[in-house]
Amino acid sequence: MRMRKKKHGSDRLASLSALICRDPAELRTDPCAPFGASVPLRLEIGCGKGDFICTLSRLEPEYGYYAMEKIDDVLVLAMEKYASGRGLGRLGDHGGWDASDGVNYGGGAVWDIPQELRGNVRFLSGDAATLGELFPPHVFDTIYANFSDPWPKTGYEDRRLTAPGFLKLYADLLVPGGRFLFKTDNENLYRYSLETVAASPLTLTYATEDLHASERAAVNVMTEYERNFSAKGAKIYALEAVAEA
Numbered sequence: 001m002r003m004r005k006k007k008h009g010s011d012r013l014a015s016l017s018a019l020i021c022r023d024p025a026e027l028r029t030d031p032c033a034p035f036g037a038s039v040p041l042r043l044e045i046g047c048g049k050g051d052f053i054c055t056l057s058r059l060e061p062e063y064g065y066y067a068m069e070k071i072d073d074v075l076v077l078a079m080e081k082y083a084s085g086r087g088l089g090r091l092g093d094h095g096g097w098d099a100s101d102g103v104n105y106g107g108g109a110v111w112d113i114p115q116e117l118r119g120n121v122r123f124l125s126g127d128a129a130t131l132g133e134l135f136p137p138h139v140f141d142t143i144y145a146n147f148s149d150p151w152p153k154t155g156y157e158d159r160r161l162t163a164p165g166f167l168k169l170y171a172d173l174l175v176p177g178g179r180f181l182f183k184t185d186n187e188n189l190y191r192y193s194l195e196t197v198a199a200s201p202l203t204l205t206y207a208t209e210d211l212h213a214s215e216r217a218a219v220n221v222m223t224e225y226e227r228n229f230s231a232k233g234a235k236i237y238a239l240e241a242v243a244e245a
Protein backbone atom coordinates (compact mmCIF):
# COMPACT_ATOMS: atom_id res chain seq x y z
CA MET A 1 0.00 0.00 0.00
CA ARG A 2 1.52 3.33 -1.08
CA MET A 3 1.08 6.09 1.47
CA ARG A 4 1.95 9.74 1.56
CA LYS A 5 3.78 10.49 4.83
CA LYS A 6 1.17 11.32 7.47
CA LYS A 7 1.31 14.78 8.99
CA HIS A 8 2.31 14.35 12.66
CA GLY A 9 2.19 10.58 12.02
CA SER A 10 4.46 9.58 14.89
CA ASP A 11 2.62 11.88 17.35
CA ARG A 12 -0.70 10.42 16.26
CA LEU A 13 0.64 6.91 16.74
CA ALA A 14 2.04 7.88 20.15
CA SER A 15 -1.26 9.23 21.50
CA LEU A 16 -3.00 5.84 21.02
CA SER A 17 0.09 3.69 21.57
CA ALA A 18 -1.46 2.02 24.63
CA LEU A 19 -3.30 -0.09 22.02
CA ILE A 20 -0.01 -1.30 20.48
CA CYS A 21 1.76 -4.36 21.87
CA ARG A 22 5.51 -3.99 21.64
CA ASP A 23 6.68 -6.32 24.40
CA PRO A 24 7.56 -9.75 22.93
CA ALA A 25 8.40 -11.05 26.41
CA GLU A 26 4.84 -10.36 27.59
CA LEU A 27 3.27 -11.80 24.43
CA ARG A 28 5.35 -14.93 24.53
CA THR A 29 4.59 -15.52 28.22
CA ASP A 30 0.88 -14.74 28.05
CA PRO A 31 -0.56 -13.66 24.68
CA CYS A 32 -3.90 -12.93 26.38
CA ALA A 33 -2.32 -10.50 28.89
CA PRO A 34 -2.99 -7.35 26.79
CA PHE A 35 -6.72 -8.18 26.93
CA GLY A 36 -6.69 -8.65 30.72
CA ALA A 37 -8.68 -11.89 30.33
CA SER A 38 -8.34 -15.40 28.96
CA VAL A 39 -9.96 -15.13 25.52
CA PRO A 40 -9.60 -17.06 22.26
CA LEU A 41 -7.26 -15.11 19.99
CA ARG A 42 -7.40 -14.12 16.34
CA LEU A 43 -4.85 -12.37 14.13
CA GLU A 44 -5.16 -10.26 11.01
CA ILE A 45 -1.96 -9.79 9.01
CA GLY A 46 -1.75 -6.59 6.93
CA CYS A 47 -4.79 -4.90 8.47
CA GLY A 48 -4.43 -1.79 6.28
CA LYS A 49 -6.80 0.99 7.32
CA GLY A 50 -8.69 -1.35 9.65
CA ASP A 51 -12.21 -1.75 8.18
CA PHE A 52 -12.15 -5.54 8.52
CA ILE A 53 -10.86 -5.75 12.08
CA CYS A 54 -13.12 -2.95 13.33
CA THR A 55 -16.23 -4.66 11.90
CA LEU A 56 -15.31 -8.24 12.83
CA SER A 57 -14.35 -7.33 16.40
CA ARG A 58 -17.80 -5.76 16.87
CA LEU A 59 -19.67 -8.67 15.25
CA GLU A 60 -17.80 -11.37 17.20
CA PRO A 61 -16.76 -9.67 20.45
CA GLU A 62 -15.96 -12.86 22.36
CA TYR A 63 -12.48 -12.98 20.74
CA GLY A 64 -9.32 -10.98 21.34
CA TYR A 65 -7.96 -9.64 18.05
CA TYR A 66 -4.43 -8.73 17.05
CA ALA A 67 -4.15 -6.53 13.94
CA MET A 68 -0.66 -6.43 12.41
CA GLU A 69 0.54 -3.86 9.90
CA LYS A 70 4.08 -3.18 8.74
CA ILE A 71 3.58 0.47 7.70
CA ASP A 72 3.04 2.74 10.71
CA ASP A 73 1.41 5.51 8.64
CA VAL A 74 -1.27 2.95 7.69
CA LEU A 75 -1.45 1.36 11.14
CA VAL A 76 -2.29 4.71 12.70
CA LEU A 77 -5.37 5.01 10.47
CA ALA A 78 -6.60 1.59 11.61
CA MET A 79 -6.01 2.53 15.25
CA GLU A 80 -7.84 5.84 14.89
CA LYS A 81 -10.77 4.14 13.15
CA TYR A 82 -10.95 1.58 15.95
CA ALA A 83 -10.63 4.16 18.73
CA SER A 84 -13.24 6.52 17.30
CA GLY A 85 -15.57 3.56 16.62
CA ARG A 86 -15.31 2.61 20.28
CA GLY A 87 -16.16 6.11 21.43
CA LEU A 88 -12.60 6.84 22.60
CA GLY A 89 -12.51 10.25 20.95
CA ARG A 90 -11.44 11.68 17.61
CA LEU A 91 -8.53 13.23 15.78
CA GLY A 92 -8.27 16.83 17.01
CA ASP A 93 -8.88 19.72 14.60
CA HIS A 94 -5.37 21.03 15.28
CA GLY A 95 -3.62 17.67 15.71
CA GLY A 96 -3.40 15.34 18.67
CA TRP A 97 -6.12 13.00 19.84
CA ASP A 98 -9.21 14.55 21.44
CA ALA A 99 -9.74 11.76 23.95
CA SER A 100 -12.99 10.79 25.60
CA ASP A 101 -11.44 11.80 28.96
CA GLY A 102 -11.53 15.42 27.74
CA VAL A 103 -7.77 15.78 27.18
CA ASN A 104 -6.05 16.46 23.83
CA TYR A 105 -3.02 14.16 23.56
CA GLY A 106 -0.62 15.75 21.06
CA GLY A 107 3.09 16.42 20.57
CA GLY A 108 4.04 12.84 21.46
CA ALA A 109 1.88 12.62 24.62
CA VAL A 110 0.65 9.08 25.33
CA TRP A 111 -2.88 8.45 26.56
CA ASP A 112 -2.76 5.65 29.12
CA ILE A 113 -6.16 4.34 28.03
CA PRO A 114 -7.84 2.55 30.95
CA GLN A 115 -7.87 -1.20 30.36
CA GLU A 116 -11.69 -1.38 30.55
CA LEU A 117 -11.94 1.05 27.60
CA ARG A 118 -9.42 -0.66 25.34
CA GLY A 119 -11.87 -3.22 23.97
CA ASN A 120 -10.94 -6.38 22.12
CA VAL A 121 -8.39 -5.27 19.49
CA ARG A 122 -4.67 -4.73 19.99
CA PHE A 123 -2.27 -3.62 17.27
CA LEU A 124 1.14 -4.92 16.23
CA SER A 125 3.56 -2.73 14.30
CA GLY A 126 5.86 -4.90 12.21
CA ASP A 127 6.34 -7.59 9.62
CA ALA A 128 4.54 -10.92 9.67
CA ALA A 129 7.92 -12.63 9.33
CA THR A 130 8.54 -11.77 13.01
CA LEU A 131 5.36 -13.44 14.33
CA GLY A 132 7.25 -16.55 15.41
CA GLU A 133 9.41 -14.39 17.70
CA LEU A 134 6.41 -12.54 19.15
CA PHE A 135 4.05 -15.40 19.99
CA PRO A 136 4.37 -18.91 21.39
CA PRO A 137 3.09 -21.80 19.25
CA HIS A 138 -0.61 -22.69 18.99
CA VAL A 139 -2.24 -19.46 20.15
CA PHE A 140 -4.56 -18.33 17.36
CA ASP A 141 -8.02 -19.64 16.63
CA THR A 142 -7.98 -17.92 13.22
CA ILE A 143 -5.42 -16.06 11.10
CA TYR A 144 -6.67 -13.72 8.36
CA ALA A 145 -4.71 -12.35 5.40
CA ASN A 146 -6.81 -10.08 3.18
CA PHE A 147 -5.71 -8.68 -0.19
CA SER A 148 -2.04 -9.07 0.57
CA ASP A 149 0.56 -7.90 -1.91
CA PRO A 150 0.97 -10.39 -4.83
CA TRP A 151 4.73 -9.78 -5.24
CA PRO A 152 4.50 -10.88 -8.91
CA LYS A 153 8.18 -10.47 -9.83
CA THR A 154 10.51 -13.45 -9.87
CA GLY A 155 12.73 -13.51 -6.82
CA TYR A 156 10.14 -12.02 -4.45
CA GLU A 157 7.87 -15.07 -4.05
CA ASP A 158 9.02 -15.61 -0.46
CA ARG A 159 7.36 -12.32 0.53
CA ARG A 160 3.90 -13.50 -0.48
CA LEU A 161 1.85 -14.14 2.66
CA THR A 162 1.02 -17.60 1.28
CA ALA A 163 4.64 -18.55 0.53
CA PRO A 164 5.64 -21.91 2.05
CA GLY A 165 7.58 -20.27 4.92
CA PHE A 166 4.54 -18.23 5.99
CA LEU A 167 2.17 -21.21 5.79
CA LYS A 168 4.53 -23.21 8.01
CA LEU A 169 4.56 -20.28 10.45
CA TYR A 170 0.72 -20.14 10.50
CA ALA A 171 0.55 -23.90 11.08
CA ASP A 172 2.78 -23.40 14.14
CA LEU A 173 0.79 -20.40 15.43
CA LEU A 174 -2.70 -21.89 15.00
CA VAL A 175 -4.37 -23.98 17.66
CA PRO A 176 -5.17 -27.56 16.53
CA GLY A 177 -8.03 -27.25 14.06
CA GLY A 178 -7.48 -23.47 13.80
CA ARG A 179 -8.20 -21.74 10.46
CA PHE A 180 -6.21 -19.65 8.01
CA LEU A 181 -8.51 -17.47 5.86
CA PHE A 182 -7.22 -15.76 2.75
CA LYS A 183 -8.91 -13.40 0.27
CA THR A 184 -7.54 -11.77 -2.87
CA ASP A 185 -8.62 -10.18 -6.14
CA ASN A 186 -5.48 -11.55 -7.80
CA GLU A 187 -6.10 -14.78 -9.69
CA ASN A 188 -2.41 -15.66 -10.01
CA LEU A 189 -1.87 -15.24 -6.28
CA TYR A 190 -4.95 -17.36 -5.58
CA ARG A 191 -3.73 -20.20 -7.84
CA TYR A 192 -0.24 -19.97 -6.36
CA SER A 193 -1.78 -20.15 -2.87
CA LEU A 194 -3.80 -23.28 -3.70
CA GLU A 195 -0.52 -24.94 -4.68
CA THR A 196 1.45 -23.81 -1.65
CA VAL A 197 -1.36 -24.79 0.74
CA ALA A 198 -1.51 -28.25 -0.85
CA ALA A 199 2.21 -28.68 -0.10
CA SER A 200 1.96 -27.19 3.42
CA PRO A 201 1.10 -28.66 6.84
CA LEU A 202 -2.36 -27.02 6.51
CA THR A 203 -5.34 -28.75 4.90
CA LEU A 204 -7.47 -26.93 2.33
CA THR A 205 -11.10 -26.99 3.51
CA TYR A 206 -12.70 -24.36 1.28
CA ALA A 207 -11.93 -22.47 -1.92
CA THR A 208 -14.00 -20.24 -4.13
CA GLU A 209 -13.34 -18.18 -7.25
CA ASP A 210 -16.27 -15.89 -6.51
CA LEU A 211 -16.69 -15.27 -2.81
CA HIS A 212 -19.47 -12.72 -3.25
CA ALA A 213 -21.58 -15.25 -5.18
CA SER A 214 -20.78 -18.11 -2.79
CA GLU A 215 -22.63 -19.52 0.22
CA ARG A 216 -20.18 -17.59 2.41
CA ALA A 217 -21.17 -14.20 1.01
CA ALA A 218 -23.70 -13.61 3.78
CA VAL A 219 -21.08 -13.93 6.55
CA ASN A 220 -18.27 -12.21 4.64
CA VAL A 221 -16.80 -9.11 6.30
CA MET A 222 -15.58 -6.67 3.64
CA THR A 223 -12.20 -4.98 3.70
CA GLU A 224 -11.51 -1.57 2.15
CA TYR A 225 -9.63 -3.12 -0.79
CA GLU A 226 -12.40 -5.65 -1.31
CA ARG A 227 -15.03 -2.91 -1.49
CA ASN A 228 -12.97 -0.98 -4.04
CA PHE A 229 -12.12 -3.99 -6.22
CA SER A 230 -15.61 -5.44 -6.25
CA ALA A 231 -17.10 -2.01 -7.07
CA LYS A 232 -14.93 -2.17 -10.20
CA GLY A 233 -16.37 -5.61 -11.06
CA ALA A 234 -13.43 -7.75 -9.88
CA LYS A 235 -14.12 -11.25 -8.61
CA ILE A 236 -12.94 -12.08 -5.12
CA TYR A 237 -11.05 -15.33 -4.61
CA ALA A 238 -10.91 -16.92 -1.17
CA LEU A 239 -9.62 -20.01 0.54
CA GLU A 240 -9.65 -21.58 3.98
CA ALA A 241 -7.04 -23.97 5.30
CA VAL A 242 -7.03 -25.70 8.65
CA ALA A 243 -4.27 -26.77 11.03
CA GLU A 244 -4.06 -30.40 12.06
CA ALA A 245 -6.53 -31.18 14.84
Ligand SMILES: C[S@@+](CC[C@H](N)C(=O)[O-])C[C@H]1O[C@@H](n2cnc3c(N)ncnc32)[C@H](O)[C@@H]1O
Residues within 6 Å of the ligand: 001, 045, 046, 047, 048, 049, 068, 069, 070, 071, 074, 126, 127, 128, 129, 146, 147, 148, 149, 223, 224, 225, 226
Ligand atom coordinates in the same frame (compact mmCIF):
# COMPACT_ATOMS: atom_id res chain seq x y z
C1 LIG B 1 -3.03 -4.34 -0.28
S1 LIG B 1 -3.14 -3.84 1.37
C2 LIG B 1 -4.70 -4.55 1.94
C3 LIG B 1 -5.17 -3.93 3.21
C4 LIG B 1 -6.41 -4.58 3.85
N1 LIG B 1 -6.09 -5.90 4.33
C5 LIG B 1 -7.54 -4.65 2.87
O1 LIG B 1 -7.90 -5.74 2.43
O2 LIG B 1 -8.14 -3.59 2.56
C6 LIG B 1 -1.98 -4.94 2.14
C7 LIG B 1 -1.52 -4.43 3.51
O3 LIG B 1 -0.75 -5.43 4.12
C8 LIG B 1 0.43 -4.86 4.66
N2 LIG B 1 1.44 -5.93 4.63
C9 LIG B 1 1.94 -6.51 3.52
N3 LIG B 1 2.86 -7.43 3.86
C10 LIG B 1 2.93 -7.44 5.21
C11 LIG B 1 3.71 -8.16 6.14
N4 LIG B 1 4.61 -9.06 5.73
N5 LIG B 1 3.54 -7.91 7.46
C12 LIG B 1 2.64 -6.98 7.87
N6 LIG B 1 1.88 -6.24 7.03
C13 LIG B 1 2.01 -6.46 5.71
C14 LIG B 1 0.73 -3.69 3.75
O4 LIG B 1 1.52 -2.70 4.37
C15 LIG B 1 -0.66 -3.19 3.40
O5 LIG B 1 -1.13 -2.22 4.31
